[in-house]
Amino acid sequence: MTVPPRLRRALVRMRRDIAFIAAGMTLHLLPLALHFWVVVLSLGTALDPDPETPVMLAFTLPLLVVAGWGLTGPQRWRFRALCGVELPRLGFTEAKRQFGYNLLLGPLLGVLEFLLLALLLAALAASSVLVWIWAAPWQWRAGHPGYTTTASYLTVLGLVALAAVPVLATGLVRLEILAGQALLGVSRSDQLARRVEDLTESRAGAVDAADAERRRIERDLHDGAQQRLVSLALNLGLAKATLTDLPPEAREVIDAAHREAKDAIEELNNLVRGLHPAVLDELGLDAALSGLAARAPLPVRLRVELPPGLPQRAAPAVETVAYFVVSEALTNIAKHAREATRADVTVTRLGGILRVVIADDGVGGADPAEGSGLKGLAQRVRSVDGTFRMSSPVGGPTVMNVELPCPM
Amino acid sequence: MIAEDSVLLRIGLVKVVEMAGFEVAAEAGDGQELLAAVEEHRPGLAVVDVRMPPGFTDEGVRAALSIRQKYPETAVLMLSQYVEERYAADLLATNTSGVGYLLKQRVADVEEFIEALRRVAAGGTALDPQVVAQLLVRRSSDPLERLTARERDVLALMAEGRSNAGIAAQLVVSESAVAKHINNILAKLDLPRADADHRRVLAVLRFLGVGG
Numbered sequence: 113m114t115v116p117p118r119l120r121r122a123l124v125r126m127r128r129d130i131a132f133i134a135a136g137m138t139l140h141l142l143p144l145a146l147h148f149w150v151v152v153l154s155l156g157t158a159l160d161p162d163p164e165t166p167v168m169l170a171f172t173l174p175l176l177v178v179a180g181w182g183l184t185g186p187q188r189w190r191f192r193a194l195c196g197v198e199l200p201r202l203g204f205t206e207a208k209r210q211f212g213y214n215l216l217l218g219p220l221l222g223v224l225e226f227l228l229l230a231l232l233l234a235a236l237a238a239s240s241v242l243v244w245i246w247a248a249p250w251q252w253r254a255g256h257p258g259y260t261t262t263a264s265y266l267t268v269l270g271l272v273a274l275a276a277v278p279v280l281a282t283g284l285v286r287l288e289i290l291a292g293q294a295l296l297g298v299s300r301s302d303q304l305a306r307r308v309e310d311l312t313e314s315r316a317g318a319v320d321a322a323d324a325e326r327r328r329i330e331r332d333l334h335d336g337a338q339q340r341l342v343s344l345a346l347n348l349g350l351a352k353a354t355l356t357d358l359p360p361e362a363r364e365v366i367d368a369a370h371r372e373a374k375d376a377i378e379e380l381n382n383l384v385r386g387l388h389p390a391v392l393d394e395l396g397l398d399a400a401l402s403g404l405a406a407r408a409p410l411p412v413r414l415r416v417e418l419p420p421g422l423p424q425r426a427a428p429a430v431e432t433v434a435y436f437v438v439s440e441a442l443t444n445i446a447k448h449a450r451e452a453t454r455a456d457v458t459v460t461r462l463g464g465i466l467r468v469v470i471a472d473d474g475v476g477g478a479d480p481a482e483g484s485g486l487k488g489l490a491q492r493v494r495s496v497d498g499t500f501r502m503s504s505p506v507g508g509p510t511v512m513n514v515e516l517p518c519p520m
Numbered sequence: 521m522i523a524e525d526s527v528l529l530r531i532g533l534v535k536v537v538e539m540a541g542f543e544v545a546a547e548a549g550d551g552q553e554l555l556a557a558v559e560e561h562r563p564g565l566a567v568v569d570v571r572m573p574p575g576f577t578d579e580g581v582r583a584a585l586s587i588r589q590k591y592p593e594t595a596v597l598m599l600s601q602y603v604e605e606r607y608a609a610d611l612l613a614t615n616t617s618g619v620g621y622l623l624k625q626r627v628a629d630v631e632e633f634i635e636a637l638r639r640v641a642a643g644g645t646a647l648d649p650q651v652v653a654q655l656l657v658r659r660s661s662d663p664l665e666r667l668t669a670r671e672r673d674v675l676a677l678m679a680e681g682r683s684n685a686g687i688a689a690q691l692v693v694s695e696s697a698v699a700k701h702i703n704n705i706l707a708k709l710d711l712p713r714a715d716a717d718h719r720r721v722l723a724v725l726r727f728l729g730v731g732g
Contacts, residue, residue: 331576338601338624339526345628346532353539353630370628377625381602391604394577399606406605406654 122278129281130232132194133225136288139186140222143215146176180211184296187214191296197289199296206299213295221288228284232277238270319429319495326388326432333384341380345373382407386439388432396424397431397459401438408442410452416459426466426518433496434459434468437514440489441470444478445510451475461518468514476508521563522547523554523580524599525572529624533567536627540634542641550574551583558587563594565641569624570600570607581607588615597640599624605654608647620646620681636681645681652679667708674701 115123153169184202191197202210237244241263245253253259298306348370358366385403392400398416405412418424425431438457445455452474460467478486490500497517504510522537522544524530534544542565546557550573558566566587570580584596588611595618598611608621620640626648627633636646653676667675670691677687684702688695 334571334601335526335576339529342601342624342628343526343528343532345625346529346536346630349628349630349633350532350535350539374625374628377628381625385602389602390571390577391602391606395604395606399604402605402654403602406650 126278126281128194129278129285130229132190132285132288133228133281135190135194137222137225137229139183139190140218140225143176143179143183144219144222146172146179147215147219150176176215180215181207183214183218184210187292187296191289191292195285195289197292199292200298202296209295209299213291217291217295221284221291224284224287228277228280231273231280235270235273235277238266239274241266241270315495316429323388323429323432327393330384330388330390333380333387334390338377338380338384341373341377345370345377348373389435392431392435393428397426397434400431400435401457401459404435404439404442405457408455409446411454412442412457413454414457418459418461426461426516430466430496430498430516430518433492433498434466434514434516436492437468437489437512438470440485441512444485445470445472445474448478464517464519466516466518468512468516470512470514472508472510474508474510475506476504476510477506478502478504478510521545521554521557521561521566521594523549523551523557523566523572523583524569525549526569533627536630536633537567537637539630540637542637551579554580554583555586558591558594562591565595565597565618565637567597567599567637570598570604578607581610584611588619595619595640595643597622597637597646599627603648603650603654605651608651609655616645617643618645621651622646622648623650635686639681647680649676649680652676655679667705671701671705671708674698675705678702678705 150169150172153172157169188199188201191199242260245259245263348366351366352363352370355363355366389400389403391403398418401414401416405414426434438459442455442457445452452472455470455472458467458469460469486502493500493514493516499515501513502511503513522530522533524533524547530547534547537544545561545563548554548557554566554568554572557563566584568580568584568587570578572579572583580598580600584598587594587596592615596611597620598607599622600607601624603621603623611619611621618640620636622633622636626636640646673691674687677690682690684695684698688698691698
């Protein structure tokens with residue numbers, strides 16, 4: 113006989129629900145029994161002071177405490193094995209929630225589960241009542257005329273109940289899962305804390321990945337396009353130097369090509385340096401920044417103060433951000449700061465903080481809300497949990513203050 | 521003696537070096553090879569790329585430093601895509617004669633490059649203007665601010681290792697004007713006059729704080 117897949121799935125699901133409910137009933141009714149026993153013993157002590165009952169009470173109460181805490185394990189197993197719901201391992205600090213679930217809510221659920229299982233058994237019995245009657249001795253049937261009508265009603269009732277059981281079971285399982293997750297699951301603050309942890313980690317990963325990518329591109333360009341261009345310029349230079357008897361037009365063409373090649377090298381160099389300077393990896397911020405300061409179109413006074421007691425190098429991501437901040441800031445000053453004649457760059461390490469201050473003597477009025485350059489800077493600083501402050505009153509001077517965390 | 525990992529560029533360099541009238545004793549692709557070749561040939565001049573295999577960071581600089589320690593008679597001209605004054609400072613720290621540090625693209629200006637090659641091989645100095653600019657940034661201390669703009673230009677050219685005639689040609693002034701500027705500079709910087717070109721550079725660099 114072939115069972116249609118939908119029915120098969122429904123049957124499997126129902127079997128699972130019933131198993132879940134049966135297992136739950138056992139676990140939930142255990143504390144109920146203990147409750148009951150405590151009540152009986154307490155009443156007994158109150159009504160009839162028997163010297164033995166307080167002793168038994170003293171024995172039962174700890175048992176109740178143990179149940180309130182120890183039943184969580186089996187419950188976790190039951191949720192995972194039967195419903196695929198993963199509950200976290202709870203520490204003793206979460207005892208209140210565990211006691212609430214195992215000792216207060218659990219017994220109520222246990223009663224519901226008991227009622228449902230009872231309904232199932234009753235429905236099974238009622239729906240098959242005609243079979244039982246057929247098996248009964250004929251004398252009984254003869255003594256009860258009209259029994260078939262009652263039996264038919266019972267059968268119909270039983271079948272209706274039988275149809276209702278899966279629906280009720282599904283509802284009850286859902287209720288159980290909700291209750292279990294609410295009381296035994298992760299609390300909201302834990303969930304948020306974990307999420308923050310995950311996000312911090314993934315953001316650090318993204319920053320590092322972007323960093324590594326920039327390094328790779330820098331290396332590729334250095335080993336490829338840059339060398340080719342230099343070689344091209346060199347050959348054109350050689351041609352210029354050796355081919356002295358060319359017609360003037362040809363010389364002009366070679367001249368122009370030579371100039372173009374040199375300009376292309378210059379442009380490419382600036383672009384690649386902006387990606388990631390190799391010297392930053394090798395010699396650190398101080399050396400890399402002096403290169404930046406020298407190439408800036410206006411005079412830059414650079415001070416890098418790393419106290420000898422502290423580690424001289426920050427994390428690569430932090431150094432890269434510091435370099436980028438100075439690079440962008442100097443570009444901005446050169447491009448936008450009106451009447452700026454000089455800039456001061458100061459990098460200091462104060463304990464676990466790397467502070468970068470860039471000041472110019474322009475007329476001020478820069479607004480971080482405007483212009484993608486400053487916004488990009490602030491974003492880059494935030495990507496390593498740094499702070500970005502800028503003061504640029506009209507009339508100047510503009511001071512940019514960046515603090516980057518660098519744990520010792 | 522040429523050490524450069526890019527084959528294309530090495531071929532070009534060999535041509536230029538031969539054009540300058542030098543004989544190429546050996547070519548090397550990385551620092552190890554370079555040291556072995558210097559050991560074997562004892563060349564008068566080594567042209568060395570800063571970034572070479574395996575690490576592609578400062579292998580060339582380290583090789584050059586050990587060449588200068590072990591074989592002081594070998595002049596070293598470093599070539600780099602970007603100039604880093606720190607590498608130059610390391611190189612100049614012991615002795616400023618027979619040292620050069622140029623941007624790779626300078627080889628494209630063949631005549632100037634050949635001039636630099638000859639200068640370094642003859643025990644002189646050839647520093648890239650960008651290196652000098654970086655050195656000036658770092659040491660922009662008070663005495664330098666007393667210099668006029670023209671004097672700064674002359675100082676920069678001096679630091680590059682040029683002769684008075686070279687400076688005069690570059691700035692399009694007469695040689696005597698250059699000599700006058702240099703006198704003023706040396707006076708303002710409280711440096712005694714010296715005769716040879718590279719000693720002059722030594723003095724300048726010492727003032728800049730790299731010559732030790």
